[in-house]
Structure formats: structure tokens, C-alpha cells
Amino acid sequence: MSSEVIVINEDIVSSTVQNLHKEVSDFIADGVTGITFDMGNVDIIDSTGIGFIIKVQNTLKRNGGVLSLCNVNSDIVRMFKVMRLDQHISIED
Amino acid sequence: MIVRDDSYSLFYEKTVDDLDAIEAGLLEVEQAPEDCVASLVNTLFRQVHNIKGSASFYDLTEIVAISHSMETLLGMLRTKHISVDPELIAILLSAKDWLLRLLDEDSGFDTTPIMKQLTSYIDAKVDENRSRNATQGTGVIEVGLPDKESIWKVSEATIIEAQNSAKGGKFVYLFVFDLIEDIEKKGKTPQEVIGEFDTLTKLIESKLDIGLVGGLTDDAENTSIPLYLLCATIMDPIIVREILGVSDNNVIVIQEEYISYPDEQVVVVTPENSPVYQMLEKEARNRQVTLTVPFGHLSDLERRLTLQDSWEDASFLVRGILVAPTVESITAEFVLLLSRLAETQGKRFDYDVTLESSDPLLFFLLVFKHELFNIVENAVLHGIEPPQDRIRCGKSMAGSIIVNADVTSREILFSVFDNGRGISKESMTVHAERFNQNGQAVADLPKEKLIDLIIKSELFSLGAFAQKLKAYNGRIQVNSHEQGVTFTVHIPL
Numbered sequence: 395m396s397s398e399v400i401v402i403n404e405d406i407v408s409s410t411v412q413n414l415h416k417e418v419s420d421f422i423a424d425g426v427t428g429i430t431f432d433m434g435n436v437d438i439i440d441s442t443g444i445g446f447i448i449k450v451q452n453t454l455k456r457n458g459g460v461l462s463l464c465n466v467n468s469d470i471v472r473m474f475k476v477m478r479l480d481q482h483i484s485i486e487d
Numbered sequence: 488m489i490v491r492d493d494s495y496s497l498f499y500e501k502t503v504d505d506l507d508a509i510e511a512g513l514l515e516v517e518q519a520p521e522d523c524v525a526s527l528v529n530t531l532f533r534q535v536h537n538i539k540g541s542a543s544f545y546d547l548t549e550i551v552a553i554s555h556s557m558e559t560l561l562g563m564l565r566t567k568h569i570s571v572d573p574e575l576i577a578i579l580l581s582a583k584d585w586l587l588r589l590l591d592e593d594s595g596f597d598t599t600p601i602m603k604q605l606t607s608y609i610d611a612k613v614d615e616n617r618s619r620n621a622t623q624g625t626g627v628i629e630v631g632l633p634d635k636e637s638i639w640k641v642s643e644a645t646i647i648e649a650q651n652s653a654k655g656g657k658f659v660y661l662f663v664f665d666l667i668e669d670i671e672k673k674g675k676t677p678q679e680v681i682g683e684f685d686t687l688t689k690l691i692e693s694k695l696d697i698g699l700v701g702g703l704t705d706d707a708e709n710t711s712i713p714l715y716l717l718c719a720t721i722m723d724p725i726i727v728r729e730i731l732g733v734s735d736n737n738v739i740v741i742q743e744e745y746i747s748y749p750d751e752q753v754v755v756v757t758p759e760n761s762p763v764y765q766m767l768e769k770e771a772r773n774r775q776v777t778l779t780v781p782f783g784h785l786s787d788l789e790r791r792l793t794l795q796d797s798w799e800d801a802s803f804l805v806r807g808i809l810v811a812p813t814v815e816s817i818t819a820e821f822v823l824l825l826s827r828l829a830e831t832q833g834k835r836f837d838y839d840v841t842l843e844s845s846d847p848l849l850f851f852l853l854v855f856k857h858e859l860f861n862i863v864e865n866a867v868l869h870g871i872e873p874p875q876d877r878i879r880c881g882k883s884m885a886g887s888i889i890v891n892a893d894v895t896s897r898e899i900l901f902s903v904f905d906n907g908r909g910i911s912k913e914s915m916t917v918h919a920e921r922f923n924q925n926g927q928a929v930a931d932l933p934k935e936k937l938i939d940l941i942i943k944s945e946l947f948s949l950g951a952f953a954q955k956l957k958a959y960n961g962r963i964q965v966n967s968h969e970q971g972v973t974f975t976v977h978i979p980l
Contacts, residue, residue: 408671415703418703419703419704422703438676438678439676439677439678440671440676440677441666441667441670441671441676441677441712442667442671444666444677444695444712445666445667445700445710445712448697448700448712449700449701449702449703449705450703452697452700452701452702453702453703453704456702469678469682470678471546472681473677473678473681475546475548476681476685476690476693477677477681477693477694477695477714478693478694478695479695479697480548481548482697
């Protein structure tokens, strides 16, 4: 079981999701089961971005792995908590 | 970012005390005669509700989840939809033990056993009530889409709390948004939508339904991601559609009237011999409602009350001015003030507001709210330094403000602590000089005397506050030290 940290350098929005989708899919195809998104540079996640994060979590979960987020800004943490997404995706302090 | 600092220690200590009190209260409820149960349960409900609120501030999700279920059960007890039995007490005591364990050992262990126990008990009681008497209700409101499985079971007591909270109101709505169709395609982000609802309404429950979202390799088209928000607000259906920009498809009305407790008490803060009180007392007798008059002389508040023609008007007025505010709603106002100051003043600070829920404190807060807000505001404006200044003097970038109120057997203690720059010697001297009538050189005065003169001065508007406090034999204490300033207000009971 291998894991990777992916530093995300842009907002996770509809215009950026396609590239991220490819990058993450490549890691998973290589057998990576645990992924941590370093969200230090992410200020905005739109609806497509949230859908993408859930899809990553669902894919990793099917493979027995898990998605974690780190360095998440407080507004996004608040949004994840309101949506109860923190019950599905690990958010590290 | 959660800062487990002094404020967390205060939270920890207070919660441990509250859990002790909850244990004692539960044991008392089990033995209490029926007519005493209601007031004991009210206290327990508030204690658990406070723990849930504070735990939510510190992101202690397991504590929030367990206390929420405890609150639901106590709510059902409070609205008399269930009665006290040994199994209920045992489950609540067990839940209390789990809370204590979570508090001591921090998060990280599996709370499924207790959550299962609580949920099964709630479900069983709801089913029991439903089959016993369909017209009486279950004490729990099932919230969901028409003809679909419910999304949440929320106790009526939780709805009552939300309706009477500062941002709440009699209307309770379930809002349903599809993240893509209703939010993204309208040029908004979920953050904006949630922020808007959080500001304008009292958010009771929320959830994103991720059941229909597949994985990365699944068909990306037609993925629906519903976001559910359960909110209480004063806005009627027409206004809510206008202000929040939602369509009929997005909103389901869950509740249109205030729900009352069966043994509702109307707390009237007005002299017993006033016309308002006499009228309310007469009507209350007819309606079998208990009137409570906790204090005898509140002239400034009484001036805001005028004799009304009808119970509806008067009770609305009393509810609006004096009943609706609770220690919790005033706590929320302090939090709102601090969050607004954090947004507008270009300063960074963490804050915690813990006010003990009690009638004497509520009275004190109602009478001195304006002055207490001033102290808190001053702690931000004059105490907390801008981030760059803090870094320059070797402090953490974010400051800290702790607002705390406790009621002991002898006095009310209200304190505001800030870890800012403190009151400088120069500032003390300048202000003290203006009020030094003895001709003694101010610089020679001991620190205590200087502070005494400052309290009498206009610095931070403390002079008028100190004067007003005298009527209640109260006093202000200011402690300026290297770590910042602590203002403490003492009012003897």
C-alpha cells in the first residue's frame, strides 16, 4: 500500500479539475492507494471541485485506501464541516 | 486552526464540571417526583446543549455527535414524548462517560458503540410513540423530501432552541440544492451559499448527499450532489425566496409556527406591580402558563415595555425583548461581534466566549450588554496588535480573546482577557492625571491606585460603567500585565 502527497497549486474549480483528474488517475493506476492533497495554495473549491474530491475518495476507498487533506484554509474546513464531508474525508490539522 | 491554549483549558475544565453536574442531574431525575422532573431536564438539556456548542467551536466532532443525540433524548423528555426509565438514564450516563473519555483522551477512537446505542434508543422511542398515538406526535420531527426516507430526525426541543435563537425565527425550512444545477450553473460557489445561509439564518442541520457520486472512472455526466440545509429564520416563504434567491423547488417548509414546551415558562423582567405584569399574570393564569419574575427593579428595561391591548401583542413584546434573549443567544451576539471585528479590523485573533447559563447572569447581561460589548470591542481595538506588530515583539501572529462569565454562590464574575499590548504606563499616567484630585504626583502612585483612577476615567468608557455598577454594588477590576489585560466585573448576588 503506497501513498503520495499531491501539492495542489491552484483552486479546485471546473477549469482545473480535468488536469487534477488525470494526475490523480495516473497515481491510482500506478497502485497508489493513499493520497494526501496539500491544500496550502487552494482558496476556492467550486461544486465541480467538491464532486472531484468525493470521486477521488470513493475510488481510493474501493481500493482499500483513503484520501486526506492537509493545510486546508479555515473557510474550506468550515464548508466541509457544514457539508459533513469531514466524516468521509480526513482533514489534518 | 484549533488553538488548544488557555481558552481550551477553560473549556476542558468547565466541561468536566458540567459532566459531573450532568451525572448528578441524571441520578436526581431518576429519583425525582414527577413535578420536579421538568426543571431538572431543562437544566440537563441546556448543559448538554452548551457542551455541544463549545465542542463544535473546538471541532470535536465525536463530542458534538454524542451530545447531539443526548440532546435529542433530553429534548423528547423535555417535550414529554418519552418518560424517565432506568434504560434511558443508563444510556445517558454511558454517553456522559464517553464524552469524558473523549475529552481526556482526545479524538481518535471509535465511537460507533455509543452512537448505535443512542440512535437505536431514539428510533425505538419514535416508533413506539408513532404506533401509540399518531395524533400526539413523537417529539422528533422527521425532515426529508416528500415520499422519501427522512434525512434527519430532529427533536422538537432542538427546533425550539433554534427558533428562539438570535438568528432563528418561527419558520423552519429544508433547503435542497444540487451543487451543479443550483449553485455552479448560477455562478456561485458552495462556500458563498453556505456563508450566506449561515449569516442570515440559524443553521440547524446540514449534509451533502454523496450517495450518487461515483468514482473517477465512472460516468461523469448527470451526477447529482444534493446539499441539504435545515434552517430556522424569521423570513416568511416569500421573503426567503427573494432574499436567498431560491426557487420553489429548493425549499420545503418544515415548520411555520413557534413550537412551545408543554410547560412553557414566560420569563417577565418587569416589576410585579406593573400594569404589564398584572395583565400578563391574568392571561397566564387563563392559559396555565407560569410567569417567572426573577428580578424586581429593572426600570430601564421596563421603560421599553408598554401596556398592550392583547396577550398576543404583549407576549410578543415580552418574547421579543426579554424572553427570546437567552444566555446562549447573547453568547452568539458576542461571537458575532468578535467575528465581525476580526473581519473589519485587520487583526488576527482566536476567541472563545463561555457564559454560564443562569438567570442572574442573563439579567446582568441584559442590563449591561452595551457596556460589556464595549469592553470586548476595546480588547480588540486597543489590546490586540496588528499581526506584524505581534511578530515584531516575538508573539504569535494571532492574538487571543477570552470572554468568560461564571456565577458562584456569592457573585457574578464576568471577565474579558486579551493577550495584546496591555495598557502602557504612559497611557495610565495620562488618564490617571485627569482624575487625580489629591495633587499627588501620579508617577508616584502605586499601580493599584493608578488603575483605580483609570476606572474612574473615560478611558474605555469605564467611568460611566463603574458608576452604573455601583447601583448593584458591583465593581470593575483591571489587571494589566505582560501577557495582556484582564477586565473583570464583579457583581455580588
